[in-house]
Amino acid sequence: MVNELNLSTCRSINSITMKYNRILIIDDEMDICWLLSSLLTKEGQATNYANSLEEGKQKIVEIIPHIILLDLNLPDGSGYTIIPFIQKESPNSTVVIISAYDSQKERDYAFSKFGISDFIGKPLNKELILKTITILNL
Numbered sequence: 001m002v003n004e005l006n007l008s009t010c011r012s013i014n015s016i017t018m019k020y021n022r023i024l025i026i027d028d029e030m031d032i033c034w035l036l037s038s039l040l041t042k043e044g045q046a047t048n049y050a051n052s053l054e055e056g057k058q059k060i061v062e063i064i065p066h067i068i069l070l071d072l073n074l075p076d077g078s079g080y081t082i083i084p085f086i087q088k089e090s091p092n093s094t095v096v097i098i099s100a101y102d103s104q105k106e107r108d109y110a111f112s113k114f115g116i117s118d119f120i121g122k123p124l125n126k127e128l129i130l131k132t133i134t135i136l137n138l
Contacts, residue, residue: 020045021066023040023045024056024067024068027069027098036069040133052075056082067095067096068093070095070096073100079099095116095117097120099122100121100123118136
């Protein structure tokens with residue numbers, strides 16, 4: 001799990017250049033979408049965002065993202081419900097949960113039931129987002 005890396009590993013990652021990715025952000029909070037999109041675009045990533053599960057499904061099929069940053073609490077349902085769709089339509093996409101529902105129970109459920117790559121709690125941390133994306137590219 002990315003969040004459990006030791007400090008020396010994280011420090012060495014700062015010198016690694018990120019590979020180019022198509023990243024889809026699925027979150028109903030526009031501020032989060034804009035923040036993440038701006039941050040990741042500055043790092044050379046191509047970003048798109050969706051504000052609902054339905055819009056997320058359309059974008060997944062259109063752009064076939066490398067990485068999906070997925071909120072759990074969306075206006076048309078739980079983010080968990082889109083994961084089987086992602087696994088079917090874009091099986092090489094890596095899913096990272098970004099959620100304010102950041103309990104150990106929630107993390108355990110996400111990892112064991114859906115096999116996600118990481119879980120980042122809100123409020124989001126710029127450095128953790130960048131390190132997570134970098135590590136997923138190794």
